[in-house]
Amino acid sequence: MFKGENGAIFVVDMKSIVNVSPNGLVVRVVAYLVEGDDFNPNDLIPLAFDCKNFVEVVTKASSERVRLVQERVKELAAIEHRKGAFRD
Secondary structure, rough: EEEEOOEEEEEEEEEEEEEEOOOOOOEEEEEEEEOOOOHHHHHEEEHHHOOEEEEEEOOOOOOHHHHHHHHHHHHHHHHHHHOOEEOO
């Protein structure tokens, strides 16, 4: 769990980190913006990237929210990717 620049709280689902390419270079991970007590699927932020550049962001979350979380998510997932902790 971490806070974005604007104080928004995000959670990265570390179990969601998976290899999604045959060459092992693209990682997918899901982050969630925590707002209130109820789950809101619109606050899920699935990301796929190569630990250098983002490849794809498919979400209903605003681009501002994605921007707040993408670098931190990229950092966490890239660390797990380098450790070989992700699933195929």
